[in-house]
Amino acid sequence: RLMTSHEIRQQFLDFFKNKGHLIVPSAPLVLKNDPTLMFINSGMAQFKDFFLGTKPPIAPRIADTQKCLRVTGKHNDLEDVGHDTYHHTLFEMLGNWSFGDYFKEEAIAWSWELLTEVYKLPKERLYATVFEGDEKENLPKDTEAYEIWKKYLPEERILFGSKKDNFWEMGEVGPCGPCTEIHIDLREEAEIQKIAGRELVNKDNPLVIEIWNNVFMQYERKADGSLVPLPAKHVDTGMGFERLCMAIQGKKSNYDTDIFQPIISFVAQKAHTTYGKSKETDVALRVIADHIRAVAFTIADGQLPAATGAGYVIRRILRRAVRYGYSYLGFKEPFFNEIVPLLASQFENVFPELKAQEKFVQNVILEEEKSFLRTLENGLQTLSQALAKNENLKEGKVLEGKLVFELYDTYGFPVDLTALIAKEKGLSIDTQGFERELEIQRERSRKAQAQEASDWVILAQNHADVEFIGYDYAQSTAKILRYRK
Numbered sequence: 001r002l003m004t005s006h007e008i009r010q011q012f013l014d015f016f017k018n019k020g021h022l023i024v025p026s027a028p029l030v031l032k033n034d035p036t037l038m039f040i041n042s043g044m045a046q047f048k049d050f051f052l053g054t055k056p057p058i059a060p061r062i063a064d065t066q067k068c069l070r071v072t073g074k075h076n077d078l079e080d081v082g083h084d085t086y087h088h089t090l091f092e093m094l095g096n097w098s099f100g101d102y103f104k105e106e107a108i109a110w111s112w113e114l115l116t117e118v119y120k121l122p123k124e125r126l127y128a129t130v131f132e133g134d135e136k137e138n139l140p141k142d143t144e145a146y147e148i149w150k151k152y153l154p155e156e157r158i159l160f161g162s163k164k165d166n167f168w169e170m171g172e173v174g175p176c177g178p179c180t181e182i183h184i185d186l187r188e189e190a191e192i193q194k195i196a197g198r199e200l201v202n203k204d205n206p207l208v209i210e211i212w213n214n215v216f217m218q219y220e221r222k223a224d225g226s227l228v229p230l231p232a233k234h235v236d237t238g239m240g241f242e243r244l245c246m247a248i249q250g251k252k253s254n255y256d257t258d259i260f261q262p263i264i265s266f267v268a269q270k271a272h273t274t275y276g277k278s279k280e281t282d283v284a285l286r287v288i289a290d291h292i293r294a295v296a297f298t299i300a301d302g303q304l305p306a307a308t309g310a311g312y313v314i315r316r317i318l319r320r321a322v323r324y325g326y327s328y329l330g331f332k333e334p335f336f337n338e339i340v341p342l343l344a345s346q347f348e349n350v351f352p353e354l355k356a357q358e359k360f361v362q363n364v365i366l367e368e369e370k371s372f373l374r375t376l377e378n379g380l381q382t383l384s385q386a387l388a389k390n391e392n393l394k395e396g397k398v399l400e401g402k403l404v405f406e407l408y409d410t411y412g413f414p415v416d417l418t419a420l421i422a423k424e425k426g427l428s429i430d431t432q433g434f435e436r437e438l439e440i441q442r443e444r445s446r447k448a449q450a451q452e453a454s455d456w457v458i459l460a461q462n463h464a465d466v467e468f469i470g471y472d473y474a475q476s477t478a479k480i481l482r483y484r485k
Ligand code: ATP
Pocket: 070, 077, 086, 087, 088, 089, 090, 091, 093, 210, 211, 212, 213, 238, 239, 240, 241, 242, 243
C-alpha cells in the first residue's frame, strides 16, 4: 500500500518530535511585519529574528511544515509552473531547525535516517552535494559535511557544488554558511545504467531533482566583508513536501501524487476531458491545480486580490489559471472557485484556516473570475473590431505592439494567445513593439514596489465565520465592504 501524503507529512513531524523538536504551525503566507518579503518563500522566514539574534528562540529545536509561495523576487518559479512537474507556486516546505544546538553531524544523520529508514527510499538513488569552497571570496570548502556524508554514501555520489547552489547568505551582511543538498534520481533503471557517477545529478532532468536542503549557518559576514565564525551555530533545513511524496509514492511527477490528483480529476471531469490526453490540456490542468492552492491559501491568510502589491500578484495568478481554463479547457463560465471546497477538506487538519473561511474564499474567487471573464470577452471583441476595421496594423500584416500590450495588460491576454488569433486572420504580431511596452510597464511597477510598505488586509484568525457580501475594488487594496460574524 502507498503511503498517503497525510501519513508522509505526519511521519516527518513525528520523527523530529521524537528527536526533541517543538512542532509549530505554519506562519501565514503574508508577513505583516516584514516589508522585505512579499510572501513567505521558505521555512526559515518566520524564524529570521532568531538567526539575527534580535529575539531569543522559543525552543532550541523546532520543526514544521510551512506554506511557501515562490512567485516574486529572488525566487520566482511562476513561469515554470505547469510546464514542469516539480516547481509549484505554493508548496509545503518541511523543515527542522537547530538554534545553537545540534549541527552537521546530527542534521545529516537524521536526514539519512528519515529518508532511508522511515520513508525507505532506495539508498542507491540518493545523492548529496556539498560546498566546494570559493577562493575569491575566501570561503572554505565544507570538508566536514563531506566526511560525514562518506559514512552514508559512496564518494561518487557526493558531489561538490559552487557558491550559487551550496552557500547560503541572508544578505550582504549577517549569518551565512555552506549547505548540503540531497537529490534523488527517479529515472528508469536502464537509463541510469547508461551514464555513470558524477554526470547524473540534476541537469534539468525532471526525474533527477533536489528534495532537501540543509543549511549550516556558521559564519557571520561583517560590513567590511570579513567572515567570522558564529559563536552559536545553527541548522536550517527545507524539504519540498510534494517532491518527497512523488518519490515515496513512486510517481514521475508531483501532479501524479494524491496531493494533486483529486483536484486534477475534478477539473478534468468538469471540462469533459481526462488528464494525459494532450500536452496542452495537461499543462492547463496542472496550472489550475497548482494555482488554486496559491490563490485560496493567500486569500485565507488575509491577502485579497487587488490592483497593486501582493494583491496584484495574487490576482495575476488567479487570472493565469482562469485564462488557461478558458483557452485550453473551454471554461467560458466561472469554474475555478468550485475547487475551493475540495481543497478546504483536503487540508482541514493541516491548514484549518481554509476550511474556516471556505465560503468567503470561494466567493472572493468567484467575483474575481466573473469580472475577469467579462474582461476576456471584451478583449476578444476589441481585438476582432480592430482587425475588422484594419486598425492597429503596421505596414503589411503586422499587429501593432501597442495593441498586443494593451490586450496583455488590460485584458490579461498572453502574447501567444494574441498571436494565435492574429494568425487565424493571416496576421503576425509586432513582438519587439510589445517588448518595448512591457519594459516601460516593468519600470513603472519597480517604482510601485519600492513604495509599497504593507497591504495586509485582514487577519485569518479574526476571520472565521464571516459571510462575504462584497468588496470594493475602487481602493488600490481591496477592502471588505461588510461582513457579519
Ligand atoms: P530548485 O533548485 O529545484 O529550484 P531550490 O534550490 O530553489 O530548488 P531551496 O531554496 O533550496 O530550493 O528550497 C528547499 C527545497 O524546497 C528544495 O530542495 C525543493 O525540494 C523545494 N522547492 C523549492 N522550490 C520549489 C517549488 N517552486 N515548488 C516545490 N518545491 C520547491
